[in-house]
Amino acid sequence: MSQQVRAAVFRPDDGRLSDAAELLDSLGADPVPDAMLAVQPTDAAPREDADYTILTSKTGVELAADADWDAAGTVVCAIGESTADALRDADYTVDLVPEEFSSAGLVDALEADVAGARVEVARSDHGSDVLTDGLEDAGAYVHETVLYRLVRPDGAGDSAEQAARGNLEAALFTSSLTVEHFLEAATARGVREDAIEGLNGAVVGCIGAPTKRTAERHGIDVDVVPDEASFEALATAVVEDAAPSYHD
Incomplete structure (x- = not known):
């Protein structure tokens, strides 16, 4: 019996977030969409x-x-x-x-x-x-x-509360700014330390080395950096890494 991987994704809500959620769903994950960037x-x-x-x-x-x-x-x-x-x-x-x-x-x-x-x-x-x-x-x-400027959308941060409660199995960061905005949202909701702890109990994927460095600088352990800098490669690698941990 397997449990679906709940995976937070932070892409802008301009079509990319829904596309990302659809991809995660096709990979067998349960997407937790939470846009951390607005244009x-x-x-x-x-x-x-x-x-x-x-x-x-x-x-x-x-x-x-x-x-x-x-x-x-x-x-x-x-x-x-x-x-x-x-x-x-x-x-x-x-x-x-x-x-x-x-x-x-x-x-x-x-x-x-x-x-x-x-x-x-x-x-x-x-x-x-x-x-x-x-x-x-x-x-x-x-x-x-x-x-264009990239800002944190009003209302972002549901995923931070999910992480703080230990309800995420995975998180996918696609830029340093998504990491920073996630942590700002967690701070605004008073759950920053618990959210980081929750992420460190999950599989965290970053799209490239700069994003990985940002996450690690803030105390987030990074498990996956795909060879190809694309969201599809990131999603596939993260779900493959997370899924075996949730099989009985």
Whole structure:
């Protein structure tokens, strides 16, 4: 007799949260959706005079397209395949996707070519300095446009209370900010320490090394970091890791 794995997921409630919950359900888990990120557009658009333009998320691509961004004359770079797919869906040509889907991977892919070039980085207000600092170190003239801000939604935190009561078997963090917002929500509800203890009795998955470092810095033990930085890989790995623990 098996018990279903209750897995908390924190993606933005813009379609990604419901898609994530549907995926977890298809894997045999019981999703506990609790959006920890909400998108606030700034109404800015990427500059159109850059030699290279970097997009780092599907959300950023959609906002750039909504602003009628003209990509003519720039080398369009996507941080990973999901961003590249969003660019293609919006009828942009993708010129570069790094082998490693990360800020460091983009720096590695571009550093030999950008000395003296104008590089536009269009992303959220929580982008990694690894990208901008690395490109500047390579000799690029870097300009950053904040396309949107990421905030914690009002009412977030039901999953923190579930964790504090020991009611979660798994949790899936997809960015450092989801970790931080989860803990802020737990603090606001007065259950921070109990929530961390509850997570440490569950299987915690993080989508990449930076998110893992953030979680561990706050005392959260991380059990799973998939080789591929995608939600599907994260969900599959976490459910596979958690499920054997709940079989009699």
